Amino acid sequence: MKRSWFRHLLSLHGILFLIFVYAPITVVVVYSFNSHPVNMMIWKEFTFDWYWSIFGFPTELNEQTLYVESTDQLLASVKNSFIVAFSTTTFATVVGTSTALALYRYQFRMQSFYRGLLYMPMVMPDIVLGIALLVFFVTFGIKLGLMSIIVGHCTFLVSYVFIVVTARLAGMDQSLEQASADLGATPWTTFRRITLPQIMPGVIGGALLAFIISMDDLVITYFIAGVDSTTLPVFIYGMLRRGVKPEINAIATLMLVFSFVIASLGLYLRSRK
Numbered sequence: 080m081k082r083s084w085f086r087h088l089l090s091l092h093g094i095l096f097l098i099f100v101y102a103p104i105t106v107v108v109v110y111s112f113n114s115h116p117v118n119m120m121i122w123k124e125f126t127f128d129w130y131w132s133i134f135g136f137p138t139e140l141n142e143q144t145l146y147v148e149s150t151d152q153l154l155a156s157v158k159n160s161f162i163v164a165f166s167t168t169t170f171a172t173v174v175g176t177s178t179a180l181a182l183y184r185y186q187f188r189m190q191s192f193y194r195g196l197l198y199m200p201m202v203m204p205d206i207v208l209g210i211a212l213l214v215f216f217v218t219f220g221i222k223l224g225l226m227s228i229i230v231g232h233c234t235f236l237v238s239y240v241f242i243v244v245t246a247r248l249a250g251m252d253q254s255l256e257q258a259s260a261d262l263g264a265t266p267w268t269t270f271r272r273i274t275l276p277q278i279m280p281g282v283i284g285g286a287l288l289a290f291i292i293s294m295d296d297l298v299i300t301y302f303i304a305g306v307d308s309t310t311l312p313v314f315i316y317g318m319l320r321r322g323v324k325p326e327i328n329a330i331a332t333l334m335l336v337f338s339f340v341i342a343s344l345g346l347y348l349r350s351r352k
Contacts (some may be wrong), residue, residue: 104335129329132138153330156314161308162225163300164293167232172286174233175240176278183248185343201242202204209302216303223305231303232293239292240285246283284346291341295334 114126131151182194200208212231219229228293251274259269275282297312304313311334 106333107328107334110325111260111332113325113328116325129326130333131335132326133329140147151255152309153311153314156309156311159225159308160294160310160312163228164290166229167236167293168290170229170233171236171240171289172282175281175285175289176244178237179241179244179248180274183245198243200238205296205298206302209299212299213302215239222301224308225305227303227305228300228308228310231282231299232296233238236289236298237295239288242284243285243288244278244281247278247284251277287341287344291338297340 110120110122113122114129115121115123126200134150163211182190203311209231212227212234215221216223216227255273255277256269258348259273260266264272295312296310297316301313301316302311304310310315311330315327315330320323
């Protein structure tokens with residue numbers, strides 16, 4: 080009897096936890112289709128107009144009120160986000176994978192300390208890292224812009240790629256590399272034909288994870304972004320400071336769908352044998 084009540088209690092706790100996590104997201108998605116032009120919490124009727132208005136298409140709601148200050152600014156922020164995400168992902172994937180391979184193959188002094196340093200950017204509060212990067216750029220006279228955002232994102236995204244690739248390396252069969260060397264293959268051939276195919280799911284998974292985190296980052300980007308380098312999360316935050324507008328729900332829903340697809344693909348590739 081006690082075990083039965085305990086199981087029911089755990090089930091109830093799990094259901095309440097899922098509701099607590101996903102109820103706010105569900106509200107955003109549902110009200111992104113609300114046609115009320117003033118108060119998004121008052122349901123009027125179903126519409127796709129907010130999604131059309133994001134991209135500058137004329138709608139009936141646009142004639143009543145304009146919420147997106149500038150479609151050009153919105154698209155420019157999306158462009159900046161993709162530039163930063165692609166650049167950061169490329170650098171973080173190369174450096175994170177190389178570091179994981181180096182720590183996996185070689186033993187040296189203070190290796191555990193060095194590994195701990197790689198974990199630090201992940202556990203460090205974003206606001207602390209953002210302030211530290213801002214002080215660093217200002218001290219050395221580095222202009223804030225897309226380059227400063229890319230550098231800032233690389234400082235912590237390398238750690239994410241490193242951890243994902245390290246987990247993949249833990250299950251790799253080293254005997255295949257040894258056999259390749261015994262058969263006369265060069266180190267580069269062994270890496271290209273043996274090592275890389277085995278760790279490729281981890282590399283791709285880490286790259287996708289780094290990409291989506293870079294696309295969604297707000298706190299660090301807010302501190303180190305320049306005037307003409309606004310990313311999409313910073314643009315949305317600027318809109319929120321002037322009130323919660325219906326089109327923000329539509330933009331947030333599109334970002335949610337995009338993030339879910341990329342994250343799901345990354346987890347799938349990471350779990351492949």
